[in-house]
Amino acid sequence: MSINHHLCISLLRDCKTLSHLKQIHAHASKTGLDADPLIAGKLLLLAAATLADALDYSRRLFSHFPSPDPFMYNTLIRGLSESDHPHHSLLTYNQMRLDSVPPDSFSFAFVLKAAANCRSLNIGWQLHTHVIHHGFESHLFVGTTLVSMYGECGCLDSARKAFDDIPQPNVVAWNAIVAACFRVDDVKGAQRLFERMPWKNLTSWNVMLAGYTKAGELWSARSLFLAMPNKDAVSWSTMITGFASNGLFNYALSFFRELLREGCRPNEVSLTGVLSACAQAGALESGKILHACIEKAGLSSIVSVGNALLDMYARCGSILMTSRVFNWEMEKKSIVSWTSMIAALAMHGYGKEALQLFHKMQEHGTRPDGITFISVLWILIL
Template identity: 65%
Template sequence: MMMNAKQRCISLLKDCKTLQNIKKIQAIATKTSLLNDPFISGKLILLSAISISDALQYACNLFLEIPSPDIFTYNTLIRGLSESNSPQQSLLTYIEMRRKTILQPDSFSFAFILKAAANYKSLDGGIQLHCQSLVHGLDNHLFVRTTIVSMYAECGCISSARKAFDELSQPNVVAWNAIVTACFRCGDLKGAEVLFGRMPFRDLTSWNIMLAGYMKAGEVEPAKRIFAEMSAKDEVSWSTMIVGIAHNGRLDEAFEYFRELNSAGMRPNEVSLTGVLWACAQAGAFEFGKVLHGYIEKAGFGMMVSVSNTLLDTYSRCGNVQMAHLVFDWMIINKNIVSWTSMMASFAMHGLGKEAVQLFHNMESSGVIPDGITFICILYACSHAGLLKEGIGFFHKMQATYGIEPSIEHYGCMVDLYGRSGLLRKAFEFVIEMPIEPNDIIWRTLLGACSIHGDVTLAEQVKERLSELDPTNPSDHVLLSNIYAVAGKWRDVVSVRRSMTDQNIKKSPGWSMIEVDKIMYNFVVGEGSNGVTKEAQEKLMEIMSRIRIEGGYIPEVGSVLRDIEEEEKENAVSLHSEKLAVAFGISRLCRGSVIRVVKNLRVCRDCHVVMKLISKVYKWKIVLRDRSRFHSFHEGQCSCQDFW
């Protein structure tokens, strides 16, 4: 059957996901003067404006070519822009429409533009639009009013949201759902519960709102109770549980729910897949990640940017930067700013600063515009690879070329950059002079630099500031005590330890995980003597004595806290969780495989030395992810070049 040009465009538009396709359709439309058809042009603009990186400008240009856009076309552009990275543009377009045309906004216009105000978190703008809708007699329109409720909640104004809801004479289920969501958004859990109880009717979404609300508030148990109570569950219910549980740090349970989802006869969707992949990334579950990768390819989820981006990140956080890069390369036309930034972060974590810098330039030449997070990653890459000059260059470039105002995170990266490079005074001055009030993280970064370079005097000054901001943070005390220990100031070590005991500050326990046969094993310092721990301890004894004889190992006792007897100190470091996990790996894994360990804290100097020696004496490759980066040990060397 012959299709006419309009039908062809419409069918092409149905699954149009890339800028290339949009351009193709535009070519057909232009040739056949279909661009004057408001349906085609409107759809085109909408599709190109939404979530396709770099297409926003294209959409606006396209819009300008339309001779006299009608309200439908304007609405489409306003909607596209409201969901973009710059929702302000949506408001500007609306203002322009009012100024330049005689078009009257309708209920659609208000629904979209109020959403823009919500996304932009602009309370002032939202109030003005609320008034405008009143002027046009549309503020009572059910759809508009529901958006007003959500807008006020997004802007943090629960009382106005509540008022807008209470004025509705006959709220339907969507309006009820909106007000419950509003309570959760504003942190009013009690209010959400009360309103949920009062709802005259509920649909599945109402229940899902409760799940998501509790999860985002960190209330996992109530969410689990509700989930168990629900008679009907859909994809969203399952995805919400998996994502929520994972983000609340219960990785094992996230895997469990994912397995349950499958055995309940449901198919994972892209959201549950990103959730479970995210859990793999956190846990360093490389083997399970690979299994999921297979499923993703087979089921066709590889085309989805969010899934591929998460997969990339998972490989990266599991220590396999090569696989991460492969996933990145496979996303030929799909890459967005998140993909580029994730790849940069991946290089950065693995100490490949030069590669990250090169990637940044490639991104620029391919026309992708970096955002604030991209710059955090590239600055992190520079500081972790000692690229001082490059880092300073990027910090200027983000402001001069891209007009991005540095946030506290960017300043933190700069402090880290100067600090790691040994320019401690410069780092200190930078903190004093920065236009934002430094927070605890900034000072902690500087304290970390003092620890690397052994500057006791500056460390004491910095710790004083930290004591004002966050007096009970255990890691600050531990870090200061370590600085004293390395400098041999045992009396000061004791005094820090004593003040910790007096204030009942406990060091967060270190743990390390390793995956063997797709099962994760967790090792915690000084915890338990079950079969697995025993096995690891015995193997570790053997390893330590072998690296002592064959590798010339001398324990670095500065890494322990207390001024205890030398032999005891040696014992305490030798039982660090990462050592146990690696020993367990050597005991269980096949020769030739890579030992991948994830640790929750920073690796200590002694463990770092031991890992290098094991990689040399035992000829195993060890990939250790600690709190801040990756260490790849091979033939007695570490990828971080002892710079962490």
């Protein structure tokens, strides 16, 4: 290998941003290294599956490869399957077939995930026939993805059939079929499968917790939670958000206090869940205590947490604190942030200030959505 080759590999290993990736790509193109399969594959992997906001660049990068191999196709299919436009993953898979590049187990696992994210049962069925044609129906990785895909599409019978086709399902496959039962509100079926599982990991317990809370089976969730051998941030967040979304705000607050007593660090989901509970219950003092904890933990910069603080203070009647959070504590603001502040001002009788903020939002380059316009119409009607 040349010095240039080693340098390029080293640079790719340390690459953290899209602009850095573009510089490396330019260097590789200039030196002819972009024709090297290893370099080309690493460039595509970073753009499609690792770096944020680089997916469009990965598609342009892919289009310059004269003869993409299965790894390159799989890398792009994977990245697109997890994007906001999973149907592009399906189109890439079709192009792979047109180019007579044989799909492997990774191809099917990634493209089935795309079908699941599109909630397209018809496409899922077609892909299943391709899986059978290529002899992967009993493959553990592919079979588990089939179970998940059918579960996401709400087809439990097909999910069970795919599960039964796996000769030796592992805990991931068992978790997938349990989740598929909950997807169609088959709580009893999920319970039976959970009891039959040869062994359970933490995800197994969390799948049951999430299923119970979404089905409104809160006391079953609580009993299971108390019986869990281990708990993580997901377990606590599920209980807090589950009880809050079902109107049992005091229980949600109680779980949050217990989380702190256990010495666990609250995450984004648990914080937004308990702030929602405070907002619904009108618990301003509890909300202020939480706000102090958030600042102390250095989590106030998270946009979703900031939005939850805005909502909590607005619903609890403290427009002063709502304005303080929006103007002084939120470094980044989403469309939800702007809309929440506009609605809060309007709700508390500050129609003129709400309209001024609406214009300021547009000046900052944030385009209003339907909910923003409803808030503005509310101001005009009042």
